[in-house]
Amino acid sequence: MFGDGNVYSLLKRAKRFLESKGLSEPESDVEVLLSFVLQTKRSKLPLMRSQKLTDIQVLQYERYILRRSKREPVAYIMGLAGFMDFEFKVNKNVLIPRPETEILVETALKIAKKENKNSVLDLCTGSGCIAVSLAKLGKFKDIMASDVSGSALEIARENARSNNVLDINFVKSNVFSGISGKNFDIIISNPPYVSHEEYDALEPELKYEPEIALAADDSGLFFYKKIAGKAGRYLNDNGFILIELNAYKAGEIKQIFSTCSYKNIEIVKDYAGLPRMLKAESNSLMGN
Ligand SMILES: C[S@@+](CC[C@H](N)C(=O)[O-])C[C@H]1O[C@@H](n2cnc3c(N)ncnc32)[C@H](O)[C@@H]1O
Known part of the structure; x- marks a missing residue:
């Protein structure tokens, strides 16, 4: 050619x-x-x-x-993507890590240092980019990373190994169903958050990514409702939740977390000025 x-x-x-x-x-x-x-x-x-x-x-x-x-994304063609200055293997079973997700990692590292938090759960870990970056850059004693997709977890495990991280506990779990008997100081998550209508209209590049990594029921709010409703039971007192936002539904998502009694709820904007992360703290009554 x-x-x-x-x-x-x-x-x-x-x-x-x-x-x-x-x-x-x-x-x-x-x-x-x-x-x-x-x-x-x-x-x-x-x-x-x-x-x-x-x-x-x-x-x-x-x-x-x-x-x-x-229209195949460059990251899938190379089989590699960069995130927080580390290299991650990617294939069609995992979402390509996005730069805007780095704000979650940076915030978790700041909170852990300032508030002396040392356990974290990365829900919906995909390639493992969040959990592995936290392990590389923080001083956590306990890191768990979960996903419903076995093939995503295989890639996440490979990424942990290739980045010399040996102490993440990877668990197959449908949201919280496989996380039993454990509590964490921080729960961090970039869940699927695109509504099925939005998914249909996405650019061809995004259709190469796994649909289960992007699309969510209930107009894209399914995981926010599920996580807001249940995370309290898996958080220690004064625990933090950091969750990536569908930028166009930030108000609705904040409302969901307010209804579930989280305190100090904040919406943090990304470098493009879009609401990108919700940060909230658990309330001591939640674990009951
Ligand atoms: C938006 S991707 C995030 C991946 C990675 N954390 C990141 O930020 O690049 C969402 C992930 O959620 C997983 N997922 C979808 N449904 C799930 C469920 N019911 N329970 C747990 N994980 C789920 C997908 O397999 C996918 O890896």
């Missing part, structure tokens, strides 16, 4: 090809995928403009560009 080009001409032709397939800003995609093929940093490409690729590298690059032309 692209012949035996050098870096400059391959990038130019790949970009033109993706534009012809309707991708609006393919510059970053073509560069990220080429630097992946060459196992080099993207920032080095301008210095390598006249370097020729081997036939095998050209073939591999063409395959990747073809996949991207069918």
Whole structure:
């Protein structure tokens, strides 16, 4: 498709090809995928403009560009995604970690340090990006990470191993059903929160991600209601809940948590100014 080009001409032709397939800003995609093929940093490409690729590298690059032309996300093509400066394996069984989720990890680390909290449950762990980042960056004594998907948990375990984290307790659990007899100082979660109507209208890239990682019943509120209703029983006194928000339903979600008697409920905005995280504290009556 692209012949035996050098870096400059391959990038130019790949970009033109993706534009012809309707991708609006393919510059970053073509560069990220080429630097992946060459196992080099993207920032080095301008210095390598006249370097020729081997036939095998050209073939591999063409395959990747073809996949991207069918709107497959770059992270799935590479099988890798970055989160909190760590590298995570990803495939079609797990959501690709998003930068906006980092705010949950940063907040949990701050709370743990300031309030001397040392146990955490990551509900709906997916790739394990939250739990593994907490283990790398915090001083938690007890980290549990759960998901209903066995294939997601396999990836999460692999990500823990590849990041040299050995002490996360991974549990298969439908929300809280498999978390028995344990309490935590912090419950953190990025649950599925897209309504089925919103899901149908999502970009083709998002349709490569597992539907169970994105879509939720009850207009996308199912997990907020479930977690708000039950988390109190799994939190220690003065425990914290940190949950990622569907930015367009922040008011409704805050109301759900208020009705369940959490205190000090706060909505925190992300760097784009959108309401991204709800932070709340348990109330001593909740465990009953
Ligand atoms: C939005 S993804 C979050 C993944 C990861 N924590 C992140 O932030 O990238 C939601 C995760 O919830 C899991 N999930 C869906 N339904 C669930 C359920 N009933 N109980 C537990 N986990 C569930 C999915 O398998 C998916 O891994």
